[in-house]
Amino acid sequence: MELRDIEAFVAVAEELHFGRAAARLHISQPPLSNRIRQLEADLKVQLFTRSTRNVALTEAGQRLLAPAQQVLTQLSIARAVADSIVTGEQGRVRLGFAGASTQRSLPLLSHAVRTQHPGVELELQSQAYVFTAMEMLRNGSLDLAFARLPSSHPDLAFRVVEVEEIICALPAHHPLANEDAVRLSDLRDEDFVSLPADQGSILQATMFALCVTAGFNPRVTQFAPDSATVLALVAAGVGVTITLSSVQPVQTMGIAYRPLLDIHPSHMFATLAWRRDDPSPALRTVLAASEATLPTPDLFAFANNPFIVGIGQE
Numbered sequence: 001m002e003l004r005d006i007e008a009f010v011a012v013a014e015e016l017h018f019g020r021a022a023a024r025l026h027i028s029q030p031p032l033s034n035r036i037r038q039l040e041a042d043l044k045v046q047l048f049t050r051s052t053r054n055v056a057l058t059e060a061g062q063r064l065l066a067p068a069q070q071v072l073t074q075l076s077i078a079r080a081v082a083d084s085i086v087t088g089e090q091g092r093v094r095l096g097f098a099g100a101s102t103q104r105s106l107p108l109l110s111h112a113v114r115t116q117h118p119g120v121e122l123e124l125q126s127q128a129y130v131f132t133a134m135e136m137l138r139n140g141s142l143d144l145a146f147a148r149l150p151s152s153h154p155d156l157a158f159r160v161v162e163v164e165e166i167i168c169a170l171p172a173h174h175p176l177a178n179e180d181a182v183r184l185s186d187l188r189d190e191d192f193v194s195l196p197a198d199q200g201s202i203l204q205a206t207m208f209a210l211c212v213t214a215g216f217n218p219r220v221t222q223f224a225p226d227s228a229t230v231l232a233l234v235a236a237g238v239g240v241t242i243t244l245s246s247v248q249p250v251q252t253m254g255i256a257y258r259p260l261l262d263i264h265p266s267h268m269f270a271t272l273a274w275r276r277d278d279p280s281p282a283l284r285t286v287l288a289a290s291e292a293t294l295p296t297p298d299l300f301a302f303a304n305n306p307f308i309v310g311i312g313q314e
Contacts, residue, residue: 005035005039008032008039010065011024011032012032013048013057088117088283088285090119090282091121091281091285093121093282095123095124095145096126096144097126097146098226104162105146108294109286109290112292113289117285120282127145134147138153138155138156143280143283145274146271147270148203155276157274157275158273159287160270161270161271161296161297163267163269166206166260166266167243167245167258167259168243169231170240172255174256183260184262185214190239191219191220191222192239192240193230194218194241195224195227203242203243203244203268210242222238227247227250230243231250235253237254244268272287
């Protein structure tokens, strides 16, 4: 029994009229009649009783109708799934993120995908540092990742989704906490809390570069594995640190955040990154959702920022 035989049988069984069934199947009536006779011969059972005026199902035909309809229903579901995969409405996208720095962007994007594209599975994977995420993108372990510039790879595409101000974090009782803004050079004699130097953190590298430009090497007295822990140590009075405005809500008790004067760059840029040659329709669906949910901010004011120059947009 072939699929076209099942379709022919169901059409005649539901219409109980060979002419209407043939029109429904977009074939002429004689081939349809031949197909039904051949099916009955193959099954060795009569499915219809025919007269010049009507067509009726035999008991065997009645018993066969329900399972035949189920076959066509499952086929329709399979075709719909295949179509949704092609159009990007079904599939899986593995998204890498760092918990502290994506607390605004990640919930917005995740909610948009889950509500607007429920057939797309957004698999969230927490990554501590950008270089880990970039490597996982390149080797195919991730499909999409939140990252910060600079993270230039010719085989990756980027889109800026948020501009982050570089600020300093001080213990709440620190004398400079009373100032409206702080010069980085005023921190030359302070103890610093830092992310690890060997984990590929762009924020950590930027902090050291800014301090050197201000004329000193930061005296790091304690390292911490992530921004949340860094800020907790600052709040505990262990030292000061350089952080980002997007991380500020992570720690609010016992800590003072202040703008930094006369630093360049003064901002960093959060991006979404993906492989340029990734053919996944589901990825394209998530990227489209991200453009609506996390539109690229106006970057004209930051055109001279070294993190922006040369960025590889798709």
